[in-house]
Amino acid sequence: MKALRLRLVPSLGTVLLAAVATANVTLWLVARPPGQPTGRYLGELLGAEAVLLLSCALVLATILPTIERAFGGLDRVAVWHRRAATVAVLLLVPHLLLATSAADRYATQVGSGFGVVALLGLGVLSVWALAPRLRATRRPGLVRRLAGIGYERWLSVHRLSGLFVIAAVAHGALVAPALHASMLLRVTYLAVGGTGVAAYAYRELLARFVFPAHDYTVSDVRRPNETTTEVSLEPVREPLAFVPGQFVVLSFGGTSGWQRHPFSVTSAPYDRRLDVSIKAVGDYTHDLHDKLRRGTPAKVAGPFGGFDYRRGGHDQIWIAGGIGITPFMSWIRSLDGSFDRSVDFYYSVRRRADALYADEIEAAARLHPTLRTNVVVTEREGLLTAEQAANGRPRGTDVSVFMCGPPPMMTAFAEGFRALGMPASQVRWEQFDIR
Numbered sequence: 001m002k003a004l005r006l007r008l009v010p011s012l013g014t015v016l017l018a019a020v021a022t023a024n025v026t027l028w029l030v031a032r033p034p035g036q037p038t039g040r041y042l043g044e045l046l047g048a049e050a051v052l053l054l055s056c057a058l059v060l061a062t063i064l065p066t067i068e069r070a071f072g073g074l075d076r077v078a079v080w081h082r083r084a085a086t087v088a089v090l091l092l093v094p095h096l097l098l099a100t101s102a103a104d105r106y107a108t109q110v111g112s113g114f115g116v117v118a119l120l121g122l123g124v125l126s127v128w129a130l131a132p133r134l135r136a137t138r139r140p141g142l143v144r145r146l147a148g149i150g151y152e153r154w155l156s157v158h159r160l161s162g163l164f165v166i167a168a169v170a171h172g173a174l175v176a177p178a179l180h181a182s183m184l185l186r187v188t189y190l191a192v193g194g195t196g197v198a199a200y201a202y203r204e205l206l207a208r209f210v211f212p213a214h215d216y217t218v219s220d221v222r223r224p225n226e227t228t229t230e231v232s233l234e235p236v237r238e239p240l241a242f243v244p245g246q247f248v249v250l251s252f253g254g255t256s257g258w259q260r261h262p263f264s265v266t267s268a269p270y271d272r273r274l275d276v277s278i279k280a281v282g283d284y285t286h287d288l289h290d291k292l293r294r295g296t297p298a299k300v301a302g303p304f305g306g307f308d309y310r311r312g313g314h315d316q317i318w319i320a321g322g323i324g325i326t327p328f329m330s331w332i333r334s335l336d337g338s339f340d341r342s343v344d345f346y347y348s349v350r351r352r353a354d355a356l357y358a359d360e361i362e363a364a365a366r367l368h369p370t371l372r373t374n375v376v377v378t379e380r381e382g383l384l385t386a387e388q389a390a391n392g393r394p395r396g397t398d399v400s401v402f403m404c405g406p407p408p409m410m411t412a413f414a415e416g417f418r419a420l421g422m423p424a425s426q427v428r429w430e431q432f433d434i435r
């Protein structure tokens with residue numbers, strides 16, 4: 001099939017990220033104080049760049065709505081958070097080699113100690129964060145074991161990353177001779193590091209007050225199949241306002257002890273009731289499937305994310321895989337006379353019995369003829385491909401793709417659409433696995 005139209009539009013967020021990273025290097029190159037040996041100065045430059053990228057990663061981790069908008073989706077924020085942090089940690093290796101290549105009279109035990117703590121802490125946390133991806137390439141031993149540790153435990157430890165960034169900032173401020181020699185470099189460095197630390201403090205201490213949880217009560221629990229729990233929640237006071245496609249962070253009272261997990265809303269915003277559909281994939285979600293009862297108190301924080309088809313053009317492809325149907329249900333339940341997109345909607349499930357909401361989706365398609373739905377039962381028809389989903393669209397077609405489903409499926413589609421010449425900026429996906 002011919003390539004779809006190539007329209008490379010980097011998001012505002014990536015442009016800003018590239019701009020601050022480049023500006024920092026440029027500043028260090030033009031503001032080099034006299035008397036700094038080249039090797040050591042280069043090492044300090046790399047250390048300062050690592051601190052800048054780590055600060056950016058912490059800013060992205062706040063997932064503030066403006067950041068999510070600037071990057072064009074939470075999936076992209078997660079990707080750039082990971083990329084910024086990974087590059088930063090890799091830079092620490094040449095930083096260490098070069099920064100120690102000449103004597104440093106500021107290298108006190110305390111200052112160097114902060115550096116060792118930061119290097120070891122960030123190194124271990126990065127390998128742990130990337131372990132599931134590294135495991136895919138069959139890395140043995142420790143990486144395999146780290147990848148096997150549960151998400152909750154990983155997240156609790158990962159949230160300590162900010163403390164290691166604080167150690168890194170303190171290390172640079174204490175031991176870097178260039179920062180002692182140049183006021184401009186020192187002020188910039190502290191402003192950059194301070195921004196990262198402030199973002200971390202916001203995320204860990206203040207975010208819960210900025211997005212306070214709403215009190216709800218479970219009003220209904222349905223179990224349409226052996227792995228899915230559909231939950232309806234009634235607000236105790238005012239209902240949460242959200243845009244279709246957004247997700248909330250939900251915690252239920254009772255034996256599960258108020259663990260916080262993200263779930264996409266499936267109901268429409270005009271409904272006072274809030275619905276979610278939960279697939280049992282791990283301990284917590286299995287527990288909900290077995291034990292969640294009507295009357296259980298719940299806390300709903302958010303809303304978060306911006307998975308919204310109205311941000312795409314006229315011609316669209318929607319792809320849902322399994323439980324990835326949830327954000328699409330909120331869209332479909334919110335459709336009214338103003339719906340003006342032309343959509344090929346593919347809902348891929350393993351067995352026909354897994355196709356939750358199939359009747360409701362077909363009823364919506366009858367009401368809105370420009371929404372063309374296809375339920376793909378892979379056990380019978382094989383896996384849907386990007387080429388099939390593109391449905392013979394000729395070269396030059398300007399099409400927006402929205403997808404949500406299991407990570408391997410999303411990766412396969414992203415690669416498939418790229419092979420068809422479609423730029424990543426036209427393909428949005430809601431990521432249920434944000435590690």
Ligand SMILES: Cc1cc2nc3c(=O)[nH]c(=O)nc-3n(C[C@H](O)[C@H](O)[C@H](O)COP(=O)(O)OP(=O)(O)OC[C@H]3O[C@@H](n4cnc5c(N)ncnc54)[C@H](O)[C@@H]3O)c2cc1C
Pocket residue numbers: 150151152247260261262263264265276277278279280281282283284285286305323326327430431432433434435
């Ligand atoms: C934006 C978003 C929207 C989601 N919407 C839905 C939905 O509508 N329906 C649905 O069934 N699932 C949804 N999920 C996935 C859901 O959050 C996880 O399946 C659930 O948290 C698994 O918890 P567990 O302890 O049972 O499983 P585990 O085995 O502990 O975790 C399985 C995977 O779920 C993810 N996960 C686990 N705990 C968390 C957490 N606290 N925060 C973030 N991710 C976590 C991790 O990727 C982990 O690898 C969504 C996830 C995200 C990020």
